[in-house]
Amino acid sequence: MTKEITYLNYLKKERLPTQWCPGCGNGIVLKLVCLAMEKLNFSQKDTVIVSGIGCSGRSAGFFNLDSVHSVHGRAIPVAEGIKNANENLNVIVVSGDGDLLGIGGNHLLHASRRNTNISVVCIANSIYGMTGGQSSPTTEQGSRTLTAPQGSAETPIDVQSFLKAHHCYYARSTVFHFNHAEKCITESFQFKGLSFVEIKTQCITNDGRRRGFKNAYEMLISYKENYKINNKAEVLEHNEIGIIR
Amino acid sequence: MTKILLQGNQAIAQAAVKAGLQFFAGYPITPASEILHELVNEKTVKLLQMEDEIASINAIIGASLAGAKSMTATSGPGFSLMQESIGLAHMMEVPLVVVDVQRVGPSTGMPTLPAQGDVMQCKYGSHGDYFPIVFYPNSVDELYQYTFHAFNAAEESLSPVILLSDGYVGHLYETIEVKDYDKTERTLAPLGTSNRHFTGLTHEDSKPATSDPEIHKKLIHHLEEKQKLVSKKYNAYEYIENTSSNTLLIAYGALSRVTYHFKDDFAIYRPIRIFPMIKDIKKIAAHYKEIIVLEMNTGQYVNEVERLLHRKVHLVSILGGKIDLQDIWSKLKQIRREK
Ligand SMILES: Cc1ncc(C[n+]2csc(CCOP(=O)(O)OP(=O)(O)O)c2C)c(N)n1
Ligand SMILES: [Mg+2]
Numbered sequence: 001m002t003k004e005i006t007y008l009n010y011l012k013k014e015r016l017p018t019q020w021c022p023g024c025g026n027g028i029v030l031k032l033v034c035l036a037m038e039k040l041n042f043s044q045k046d047t048v049i050v051s052g053i054g055c056s057g058r059s060a061g062f063f064n065l066d067s068v069h070s071v072h073g074r075a076i077p078v079a080e081g082i083k084n085a086n087e088n089l090n091v092i093v094v095s096g097d098g099d100l101l102g103i104g105g106n107h108l109l110h111a112s113r114r115n116t117n118i119s120v121v122c123i124a125n126s127i128y129g130m131t132g133g134q135s136s137p138t139t140e141q142g143s144r145t146l147t148a149p150q151g152s153a154e155t156p157i158d159v160q161s162f163l164k165a166h167h168c169y170y171a172r173s174t175v176f177h178f179n180h181a182e183k184c185i186t187e188s189f190q191f192k193g194l195s196f197v198e199i200k201t202q203c204i205t206n207d208g209r210r211r212g213f214k215n216a217y218e219m220l221i222s223y224k225e226n227y228k229i230n231n232k233a234e235v236l237e238h239n240e241i242g243i244i245r
Numbered sequence: 246m247t248k249i250l251l252q253g254n255q256a257i258a259q260a261a262v263k264a265g266l267q268f269f270a271g272y273p274i275t276p277a278s279e280i281l282h283e284l285v286n287e288k289t290v291k292l293l294q295m296e297d298e299i300a301s302i303n304a305i306i307g308a309s310l311a312g313a314k315s316m317t318a319t320s321g322p323g324f325s326l327m328q329e330s331i332g333l334a335h336m337m338e339v340p341l342v343v344v345d346v347q348r349v350g351p352s353t354g355m356p357t358l359p360a361q362g363d364v365m366q367c368k369y370g371s372h373g374d375y376f377p378i379v380f381y382p383n384s385v386d387e388l389y390q391y392t393f394h395a396f397n398a399a400e401e402s403l404s405p406v407i408l409l410s411d412g413y414v415g416h417l418y419e420t421i422e423v424k425d426y427d428k429t430e431r432t433l434a435p436l437g438t439s440n441r442h443f444t445g446l447t448h449e450d451s452k453p454a455t456s457d458p459e460i461h462k463k464l465i466h467h468l469e470e471k472q473k474l475v476s477k478k479y480n481a482y483e484y485i486e487n488t489s490s491n492t493l494l495i496a497y498g499a500l501s502r503v504t505y506h507f508k509d510d511f512a513i514y515r516p517i518r519i520f521p522m523i524k525d526i527k528k529i530a531a532h533y534k535e536i537i538v539l540e541m542n543t544g545q546y547v548n549e550v551e552r553l554l555h556r557k558v559h560l561v562s563i564l565g566g567k568i569d570l571q572d573i574w575s576k577l578k579q580i581r582r583e584k
């Protein structure tokens with residue numbers, strides 16, 4: 001007997017397959033969000049998903065519920081407006097690292113001060129994927145990008161520190177650590193206040209390729225090798241994944 | 246009916262509450278801040294002081310889509326920051342009211358002095374093609390009344406309506422009769438009731454369509470047509486005929502108040518809905534040999550008037566926030582002499 005795949009009900013099947021590149025990790029994040037919503041019995045009628053702009057920013061449009069695709073960087077204030085107008089809605093933001101932490105970084109900083117009860121899922125592929133592979137706020141130091149051919153000189157952003165200081169929920173996981181990532185997202189949806197889950201995701205086309213990866217699978221396996229689960233951490237080290245509350 | 250003494254900015258805030266305002270997000274700026282201050286204690290309005298004007302406009306977009314009548318208020322610098330998302334609101338068809346109380350620019354300019362430098366920004370400030378409805382009242386009473394109209398036009402057109410003001414009218418105190426004007430109720434179903442996708446991308450039936458020119462043309466045409474249709478309800482202008490004069494003065498907002506002094510020597514036309522432009526001006530202008538636009542900028546509306554009328558229009562430009570009757574009179578005489 002085959003088990004019915006019910007999480008797909010959260011997606012608009014007529015819009016599948018997505019237009020994302022073969023090997024892109026974004027689809028895994030969509031599935032994770034669907035599974036978390038299903039686990040918590042989120043009704044499609046009471047849930048709204050908001051995205052910004054980027055490859056990841058296309059996420060909102062695939063969900064089979066009311067969704068908003070805002071401008072670059074502004075998904076969080078849009079989501080805050082929604083939540084303030086109707087606090088009974090589950091308001092979820094799914095967007096990219098450039099969108100949420102670069103152009104929209106100031107909004108995250110202040111939304112965390114307000115501790116608005118919204119959940120943010122950040123597709124952290126450490127690159128500006130859509131625009132061709134420029135450095136993003138989560139690009140690792142030394143990592144080669146289109147705009148840092150010698151390797152990025154900048155420190156990747158540390159959102160954990162201010163989210164923790166503002167008593168928000170912060171979790172980090174990867175698309176390789178599927179069950180762990182699902183737990184991070186599910187718990188974040190239950191958190192009363194602002195939650196932020198950073199999911200490390202591969203972009204083979206505009207990142208991995210430039211860094212010598214032969215395919216998306218190699219990138220996926222690199223998460224297994226590079227990240228260790230630490231569920232007791234007060235502060236996650238840069239090679240650790242876990243939940244900070 | 247009650248008579249009360251109100252400041253222009255206060256009038257906007259109080260009328261907004263009566264017109265059904267439920268959510269306000271804003272960031273402090275002179276000369277608009279009183280609107281924010283006035284709303285802080287309103288029990289029926291959810292208010293957020295945001296980190297900037299970009300957050301403010303986006304928060305009201307979210308709130309409006311979620312079902313709350315929403316507004317923000319700012320001045321030129323903040324209005325510039327909002328422009329990208331004003332375009333988004335046109336594309337996603339979100340009803341909003343955006344108040345711009347103008348001050349002298351560009352940049353930080355002269356924060357406490359009035360100007361009319363944002364007229365073009367209202368119409369062309371965001372990228373791409375869109376067709377905003379813009380009201381520009383010239384008294385406290387009108388600000389009160391047009392706040393209602395702005396909310397109603399926003400609901401009817403499903404678009405962000407601009408309520409333009411300036412540091413002079415915004416800070417003016419006048420005694421007005423507060424009345425309840427008609428209110429247009431929501432028709433747009435709130436978020437959380439369906440499976441619609443609101444996007445700034447060119448779209449059809451909730452689906453992005455980013456490479457089909459026909460869909461794009463259809464969408465832009467739809468945006469233009471609905472604005473024309475709705476704005477017909479608000480053909481608001483003031484016309485003071487003068488059969489013994491061959492010259493028509495055109496002015497709006499703060500500066501238009503001064504033109505009343507010249508009504509024995511000139512005819513006066515004052516648009517209140519400044520965009521889309523009211524076509525009646527064509528018929529009115531036909532009665533006059535000369536047309537002079539007076540505005541507190543180096544010439545913005547004058548070009549729009551010229552474009553509509555296909556004839557030469559003179560300009561009296563007032564810069565730096567100071568309105569001096571004698572100075573305006575001599576400029577008008579100068580134009581007469583030159584002809
Ligand atoms: C105001 C503005 N600036 C720049 C862009 C161009 N742009 C589109 S997507 C993007 C980067 C998105 O990066 P990220 O959020 O990491 O998403 P990804 O594509 O990597 O999933 C940029 C810079 C834009 N759309 N709007
Ligand atoms: Mg990215």
